[in-house]
Each structure stands twice: as structure tokens, then as C-alpha cells.
Amino acid sequence: MLARIFPVFCLVPFFFVLSKIIWGELQDESAFGPDPGKELVLLFGEIAVICLIITLMVSPLRNLFHVRCFPEARRILGLSVFFYATLHFFSYIALLKGLDFKEFVIDLETKTHIFMGFFSYCMLIPLAFTSSDSIMKRLKYRWKILHGLVYLISGSVIIHVFVSVRDSFQFAYFCSFCLGALLLYRILKSMRKLSFF
Numbered sequence: 001m002l003a004r005i006f007p008v009f010c011l012v013p014f015f016f017v018l019s020k021i022i023w024g025e026l027q028d029e030s031a032f033g034p035d036p037g038k039e040l041v042l043l044f045g046e047i048a049v050i051c052l053i054i055t056l057m058v059s060p061l062r063n064l065f066h067v068r069c070f071p072e073a074r075r076i077l078g079l080s081v082f083f084y085a086t087l088h089f090f091s092y093i094a095l096l097k098g099l100d101f102k103e104f105v106i107d108l109e110t111k112t113h114i115f116m117g118f119f120s121y122c123m124l125i126p127l128a129f130t131s132s133d134s135i136m137k138r139l140k141y142r143w144k145i146l147h148g149l150v151y152l153i154s155g156s157v158i159i160h161v162f163v164s165v166r167d168s169f170q171f172a173y174f175c176s177f178c179l180g181a182l183l184l185y186r187i188l189k190s191m192r193k194l195s196f197f
């Protein structure tokens with residue numbers, strides 16, 4: 001049951017943003033402040049990183065509560081990270097760069113936060129396209145190795161978020177704390193498996 005309502009649950013932020021845009025249009029005023037393009041880019045980035053944190057929480061929660069529908073939930077959450085990161089990327093290209101890909105390439109070469117964001121996004125692509133059961137079975141042990149990329153993605157997203165910050169570091173500290181703690185949990189778990197302690 002939970003697995004069935006999960007995709008709907010993950011789309012709630014999307015429909016919330018969409019309804020805010022439509023409401024703003026109907027009211028003839030911007031629902032996202034004086035710089036709506038930038039606000040939208042930031043909002044989709046924040047939703048993507050929150051989905052990433054929740055995805056990485058699935059494994060520790062499963063170990064604690066032994067709930068069976070968690071693998072399905074993790075797949076949907078993982079796809080949501082890709083979905084919102086794609087919206088974040090496209091809103092950046094469309095609203096901040098006016099669909100000028102040359103400007104994007106210049107940003108990529110000159111701005112560390114754009115490079116780190118794109119680096120993280122590129123690593124999300126193979127994970128999203130190999131999330132189905134059939135590909136998982138075909139790739140066997142290689143699937144686990146490939147999906148270990150999520151920890152590298154977490155590290156590069158932390159750098160991306162920190163370098164992107166303009167005003168307040170609060171959200172960046174929150175993301176780093178959550179992702180850092182989840183990475184540490186994973187490292188300790190692997191060390192226990194290898195009988196280091």
C-alpha cells in the first residue's frame with residue numbers, strides 16, 4: 001500500500017510549485033519574489049537534495065524497523081532525486097541562461113559550483129537508468145558497485161551547495177550534517193562487514 005502511494009507523495013512538491021506558479025499567474029503577480037527564476041532554481045535544488053537525504057535514510061531505517069516495502073520506496077525516492085535535479089538543471093538553463101548553451105559551457109569552465117553540480121548530475125544519470133528490477137538482475141554484483149556512486153554524489157552535492165551559497169549557510173550546514181552522518185553510517189557498516197571491529 002505504502003509503495004503505491006509513494007510516487008504520488010514524491011510528486012507533491014512538484015504540484016505545489018506548479019500550483020504556486022499558476023496561482024501567481026492568475027493573480028498577475030510573481031509567486032516567487034522579485035527574482036522568480038533564481039528562486040525556482042534554488043527551490044528545485046533544495047527539493048532534490050532533500051530527496052537525496054531521505055533516499056539515503058531508507059537503508060538505516062530498514063535496519064532499524066525491518067519494513068519490507070522499503071526497497072520500492074528507495075527506488076522511487078532515487079528517481080525523485082533525478083527528477084528534481086533535472087528540473088533544477090533545466091530551470092537554470094532556461095530561466096537563468098535563456099537557453100544559451102554557450103553561456104552554460106562558459107559557466108561550467110569558470111564556476112566551481114556549476115561544475116560540481118553538473119558533475120553530480122552526470123553521476124545521477126546512470127543510477128536513474130539502471131534502477132529497474134530487470135537491469136538490476138542483469139548487472140548482478142556490478143549494480144551494487146554502480147549504485148555506490150550515490151556516496152560520491154553526496155560528497156559532490158555538499159561541495160556544490162556550499163560553493164553556491166550567497167547569503168545564509170543554514171541550509172548548507174543542514175545538508176552537510178545529514179549527508180555526512182549518513183555517509184559515516186555507511187562507512188562504519190562496511191567496516192563492520194569487513195570485521196575491522
Ligand code: HEM
Nearest residue numbers: 042045046048049085089092117118120121157161164171
Ligand atoms: C546540472 C547540474 C547543476 C547545475 C547547473 C546547478 C546549478 C545551480 C545554481 C545556479 C544554483 C544557485 C546558485 C546561486 O545562488 O546563484 C544551485 C544551487 C543549489 N543546487 Fe544545484 N545545480 C546542479 C546540480 C545539482 C544537483 C544534482 C543537486 C542535488 C541533488 C543540486 C542542489 C542544489 C542546492 C541544494 C542548491 C542550493 C540551494 C540553496 O542555497 O538554497 N544541484 N545549483
